[in-house]
Amino acid sequence: MSPIKRNINDALMANARARAASSKKPQPSQPSPSKKLKPLENPQIPSSPNPKSNPLVSEPLESKPKASITDVLMKGSKKPSPSPSKKEKKDETPKLKSKGNVDECVGQLKRKESDFDLKAAAWWGEGERVPFRFLARAFDLIDKESGRIVITSILCNVFRTVIATTPEDLISIVYLAANKIAPSHEGIELGIGDASLIKAMSDSYCRQEKSIKNQLKALGDLGLVAKASRSQQMLRKPDELTVVKVLDTFRAIAKESGKDSQDKKRNHIKGLLIAAIDCEPQYLVRLLQVTTTLHFKKIKRVRHLDTQTHMSNTIFKTKLRIGLAEQTLLAALGQAAVYSEKHSTAPSHIQSPLEEAAKIIKEVYSVLPNYEKIITALLNDGVWKLPETCGFTLGVPVGPMLAKPTKGVSEILDKFQGTEFTCEYKYDGERAQIHYMEDGSVEIYSRNAERNTGKFPDVVMSVERFKKPNVKSFVLDCEVVGYDPEKQKILPFQILSTRARKGVIMSDITVKVCIFAFDILYLNGQSLLQEQLIDRREHLYNSFNEVDAEFKFATAIRSNDLEEIQRFLDTAVNSSCEGLIIKTLKKDATYEPSKRSLNWLKLKKDYMDSIGDSLDLVPIAAFHGRGKRAGVFGAFLLACYDENKEEYQSICKIGTGFSDIMLEERSASLRPKVIPKPKPYYQFADTIDPDVWFEPSEVWEVKAADLSISPVHRAAAGIVDQNKGISLRFPRLLRIREDKSPEQATSSDQVADSWDLDVSWKQPRMIKYQWKKPPARHYKINTDGSLANLGGFDAVTRI
DNA sequence: GTCCTGGTTATGC
DNA sequence: TTCAGACGTATTCGG
DNA sequence: CCGAATACGTCTGAAGCATAACCAGGAC
Numbered sequence: 135m136s137p138i139k140r141n142i143n144d145a146l147m148a149n150a151r152a153r154a155a156s157s158k159k160p161q162p163s164q165p166s167p168s169k170k171l172k173p174l175e176n177p178q179i180p181s182s183p184n185p186k187s188n189p190l191v192s193e194p195l196e197s198k199p200k201a202s203i204t205d206v207l208m209k210g211s212k213k214p215s216p217s218p219s220k221k222e223k224k225d226e227t228p229k230l231k232s233k234g235n236v237d238e239c240v241g242q243l244k245r246k247e248s249d250f251d252l253k254a255a256a257w258w259g260e261g262e263r264v265p266f267r268f269l270a271r272a273f274d275l276i277d278k279e280s281g282r283i284v285i286t287s288i289l290c291n292v293f294r295t296v297i298a299t300t301p302e303d304l305i306s307i308v309y310l311a312a313n314k315i316a317p318s319h320e321g322i323e324l325g326i327g328d329a330s331l332i333k334a335m336s337d338s339y340c341r342q343e344k345s346i347k348n349q350l351k352a353l354g355d356l357g358l359v360a361k362a363s364r365s366q367q368m369l370r371k372p373d374e375l376t377v378v379k380v381l382d383t384f385r386a387i388a389k390e391s392g393k394d395s396q397d398k399k400r401n402h403i404k405g406l407l408i409a410a411i412d413c414e415p416q417y418l419v420r421l422l423q424v425t426t427t428l429h430f431k432k433i434k435r436v437r438h439l440d441t442q443t444h445m446s447n448t449i450f451k452t453k454l455r456i457g458l459a460e461q462t463l464l465a466a467l468g469q470a471a472v473y474s475e476k477h478s479t480a481p482s483h484i485q486s487p488l489e490e491a492a493k494i495i496k497e498v499y500s501v502l503p504n505y506e507k508i509i510t511a512l513l514n515d516g517v518w519k520l521p522e523t524c525g526f527t528l529g530v531p532v533g534p535m536l537a538k539p540t541k542g543v544s545e546i547l548d549k550f551q552g553t554e555f556t557c558e559y560k561y562d563g564e565r566a567q568i569h570y571m572e573d574g575s576v577e578i579y580s581r582n583a584e585r586n587t588g589k590f591p592d593v594v595m596s597v598e599r600f601k602k603p604n605v606k607s608f609v610l611d612c613e614v615v616g617y618d619p620e621k622q623k624i625l626p627f628q629i630l631s632t633r634a635r636k637g638v639i640m641s642d643i644t645v646k647v648c649i650f651a652f653d654i655l656y657l658n659g660q661s662l663l664q665e666q667l668i669d670r671r672e673h674l675y676n677s678f679n680e681v682d683a684e685f686k687f688a689t690a691i692r693s694n695d696l697e698e699i700q701r702f703l704d705t706a707v708n709s710s711c712e713g714l715i716i717k718t719l720k721k722d723a724t725y726e727p728s729k730r731s732l733n734w735l736k737l738k739k740d741y742m743d744s745i746g747d748s749l750d751l752v753p754i755a756a757f758h759g760r761g762k763r764a765g766v767f768g769a770f771l772l773a774c775y776d777e778n779k780e781e782y783q784s785i786c787k788i789g790t791g792f793s794d795i796m797l798e799e800r801s802a803s804l805r806p807k808v809i810p811k812p813k814p815y816y817q818f819a820d821t822i823d824p825d826v827w828f829e830p831s832e833v834w835e836v837k838a839a840d841l842s843i844s845p846v847h848r849a850a851a852g853i854v855d856q857n858k859g860i861s862l863r864f865p866r867l868l869r870i871r872e873d874k875s876p877e878q879a880t881s882s883d884q885v886a887d888s889w890d891l892d893v894s895w896k897q898p899r900m901i902k903y904q905w906k907k908p909p910a911r912h913y914k915i916n917t918d919g920s921l922a923n924l925g926g927f928d929a930v931t932r933i
Numbered sequence: 934g935t936c937c938t939g940g941t942t943a944t945g946c
Numbered sequence: 947t948t949c950a951g952a953c954g955t956a957t958t959c960g961g
Numbered sequence: 962c963c964g965a966a967t968a969c970g971t972c973t974g975a976a977g978c979a980t981a982a983c984c985a986g987g988a989c
Binding site: 323324325326327328329330396424449451562563564565580581582584627628630631635712839863864 | 940941942943944945946
Binding site: 325391392396450453627632732761763787789791844865 | 977
């Protein structure tokens with residue numbers, strides 16, 4: 135069992151015990167018995183006498199090795215009100231096998247694929263759809279496992295069961311297991327975050343939002359909160375929810391937009407939550423948790439007229455967090471296909487069909503990321519034909535090839551010993567994959583396969599200018615970079631990011647861009663994925679013309695000389711690039727979609743030891759961790775020191791670069807430094823709402839890729855700009871500076887100096903673009919100048 | 934109804 | 947984006 | 962030569978800053 139799962143589970147058990155212990159405490163207005171988390175609600179984690187021990191895992195758990203988490207939880211929450219014991223019996227309806235059989239069926243899934251009894255795993259009858267509980271139970275099984283082989287095997291059995299009994303539901307269950315509702319380039323979003331989920335849960339479970347939030351802090355996972363909230367009084371029919379219904383509801387949620395859409399979305403969610411039984415709520419919530427919002431605060435204050443408001447929240451795509459993500463799912467799907475193969479047997483030259491099938495599915499998916507198409511083809515023609523039936527399709531984004539970080543030129547020479555390679559500038563912009571169809575239409579996709587065409591009408595227009603006339607179709611891999619055509623200069627990423635994103639029209643473009651092309655994947659009806667880079671590049675150079683301030687080829691050299699590469703890196707950085715990308719030319723030089731293979735390496739200054747920006751900063755506050763960080767601090771607020779004003783100014787949060795041990799050590803050593811309120815000499819935005827504040831006591835060395843002008847952080851505020859401070863791009867912990875005291879931390883003046891030094895080339899631009907007063911509101915107008923229906927996308931302009 | 938602001942969510946790196 | 951940890955496979959080492 | 966130790970690749974899930982887009986609700 136991995137530590138991550140252990141922590142979560144232990145947290146639950148600890149809660150159950152805490153609940154039992156404090157059950158005498160009356161709950162004033164809240165009917166649910168399951169939130170007496172007082173010991174954990176205290177933001178000051180250090181309630182335990184021994185600062186080293188984590189209160190969430192401090193109790194030994196040998197007492198209940200057998201009992202499932204669910205059991206523990208139910209026992210805990212039942213104590214106060216043992217009334218609803220009817221539930222076990224009422225769970226059954228004549229149609230369904232008994233509860234015991236459900237357990238038995240699910241137990242089957244853990245068997246080796248080889249002696250797995252297909253039908254025995256399914257408890258739903260002929261003609262019935264796959265219950266969502268089947269998937270939720272499988273998730274629960276998987277959650278308890280840590281090995282990928284076992285997890286793959288369980289999921290494989292799930293798919294086999296569905297294929298054998300209810301093949302029409304395979305697509306739905308795969309989508310749910312993948313935590314998706316549609317291919318990403320279709321741009322369908324749930325529009326649901328933690329905040330909306332908490333509201334829906336509050337309604338469904340009759341709990342105060344506040345109490346849910348507190349429990350979330352303690353448990354570090356909204357899914358676990360849902361699990362703990364399940365009220366025993368609610369009578370639910372089992373298996374009312376099918377995978378199809380769940381997926382359909384998700385899609386319905388995504389469809390809602392416009393007036394009252396939030397209400398409608400919430401009602402959909404409530405419908406699901408209320409119908410959910412067993413371990414369904416936990417996974418429903420996790421599936422809906424497409425995004426995670428951290429730490430927001432609701433305090434009003436007067437703002438400077440020219441200061442925009444910003445929330446200090448960070449959002450991440452979440453995963454199921456049970457150790458199952460896309461790669462494992464694809465492997466499982468491939469294996470299941472082999473077992474269920476009716477159409478053909480594996481070609482004889484294949485020794486290990488299971489591995490081979492997994493590989494095929496992964497490859498096919500990277501080239502055609504569409505489960506509908508793949509599964510349909512899979513069921514119709516089988517795995518072995520998949521490469522033919524589901525190949526690369528013009529207009530569908532290919533997973534872009536990624537690069538591996540490297541620490542220095544010597545490491546590169548080491549890895550690419552004896553092979554020919556090339557070094558290219560790594561531009562600081564947005565990855566773009568441009569598809570040009572035979573009919574002259576253009577589509578642009580982002581790194582994450584989002585359809586970005588509407589964001590870059592200027593790029594769409596310039597295609598006809600930069601492609602040679604004989605080119606009929608292509609797929610280009612390139613970087614879109616902010617560009618000043620007058621000065622012929624690259625603009626920093628922060629400026630590029632101010633571009634509008636949807637429904638942009640030419641006349642309204644504020645930030646011009648230039649394309650830097652570095653690869654071509656498809657040309658005149660032919661896929662070039664299998665070609666070596668040296669040949670693809672030839673095609674690239676032959677098929678396009680550089681157009682001033684619109685289209686250029688990425689600067690590249692061919693060299694095996696350490697010194698020369700080192701110098702090239704320097705020129706790249708001086709030319710406003712992040713660093714270099716290094717690629718082999720002839721050997722292993724095919725385009726490997728979305729695979730982080732050895733073939734491409736990236737080299738940035740800040741990856742290298744003893745070079746790049748590093749600052750010594752003071753942790754002044756912290757946030758409770760989530761998921762595998764539950765029980766320790768997950769992130770800290772750092773500050774630099776202003777000697778003149780004698781104050782600490784926030785500069786960034788930090789949550790990466792810690793080993794598990796270090797994180798625990800830091801949490802332990804800072805707990806005694808917790809203070810009830812921030813010091814008066816702490817400068818920070820009121821949108822930052824940490825869980826605990828600290829006495830200034832430690833100094834940490836932190837590395838960053840870049841400095842940025844910040845709307846939230848206060849470092850060097852007033853020096854570089856009147857109202858804005860400075861923050862760090864990609865901050866990560868290097869080490870603890872035991873030798874320094876907080877007053878010896880990096881000073882605000884030093885931060886300001888680094889800004890001048892580091893971005894002298896971009897500073898004038900920054901002022902021109904960044905601080906131009908942005909009229910906050912946009913209105914949609916039709917091309918004839920009249921106001922458009924607010925729901926439309928025809929045109930956007932500025933008043 | 935329009936305008937504005939604050940709160941939330943979705944993306945990029 | 948960065949980073950660390952766990953798992954699995956490939957390779958090397960030592961008896 | 963084989964099992965143990967080590968090295969390396971893959972996969973997962975913690976976490977950062979900054980922006981635009983969108984929605985709800987209050988002021989007018």
